Amino acid sequence: GDSVTQMEGPVTLSEEAFLTINCTYTATGYPSLFWYVQYPGEGLQLLLKATKADDKGSNKGFEATYRKETTSFHLEKGSVQVSDSAVYFCALSGVRGSTLGRLYFGRGTQLTVWP
């Protein structure tokens, strides 16, 4: 079935370091791909999305490229800030009739950024 596997955390970085959080997926068809972020005590918020192969989603300095050949959607940021400390979730959309509308989430990766 459709699923997402993302990098186990926690990830701890110093401010201004480069961030990569790996995400790979298994899906039939051509799903849309998402990264959600959850700040402490809050619900998940959409960070970025991509709808087809080679699309690049970007927001707040974060980027991810939809790679069909490697079934990946890795999250990157060139210079992290303390305020980026949060849990990051990779997700894909169901594409079949019985799964339309739902999202399949990874386990989440905790990121902590130290000043």
Add this chain to the structure above:
Amino acid sequence: DAGVIQSPRHEVTEMGQEVTLRCKPISGHDYLFWYRQTMMRGLELLIYFNNNVPIDDSGMPEDRFSAKMPNASFSTLKIQPSEPRDSAVYFCASSRTPGGGIYEQYFGPGTRLTVT
């Protein structure tokens, strides 16, 4: 625009009591999702509705859990009787059938449930 509204934000109850969590989706959204989040199990989809009809409830842990959506602007998740292992953060999310095929979900702030 108001986002997804959940109530209560925090609930503390004793084992065996009935618990009802409430959700108001974003106006115009036709999908509604209930999730549970714990450290051990991560984010789990419990049930989701489309146009007020349950589509998939395979994630509901057991018969103690039930969910209803009597109309497009309100849903409840009920646990009866509650047990300590039900302690978790419960999220409601909603989305709209898109013209462009992109189903974006919007999450509420969650209800933190503690069962003692």
